[in-house]
Amino acid sequence: MKVAISVPDPVFQAAEQFAKERGIPRSQLFAEALEEYLAQHGPEAITAQLNRVHDSEKSKLDESFIRAQSAVLKDEAW
Template sequence: MKIAVSVPDELFERADELAGRLGVSRSQVYARALEEYLASHDDENDPVTAKLNELAAQFEPALTPAAARQLVDSGQWEW
């Protein structure tokens, strides 16, 4: 999919240089960067959420990770 985004000139130049060093297109640099950014903000990769999920599985096997997160967010489950 093609998209148009605006980035500061310095960031564009750094991405362009990186693409040249890696021998890939700028599109590949931006796609990889976006993938890494999204992965770093995925609750599955969050160590706190992972620990809460582990604890929830020990105490309430029927409690899903999403349900456990709702309990914490609502203040109904303190840890």
């Protein structure tokens, strides 16, 4: 599909040079860049980033907090 977009001159010039150096059409560069951007910012990517953060951080609760929470919850009617 053809799309008309506006980009700042410096971005266009950098993209033009980048595509030329790699021997690919400018439209292919823009399509690949958009595809990569969507992959990095879509819901799956956000979930993956959150999983990496949670995998690297300790998530164990402090024992005193667990006891306090349990004490409060024992009086609750479920």
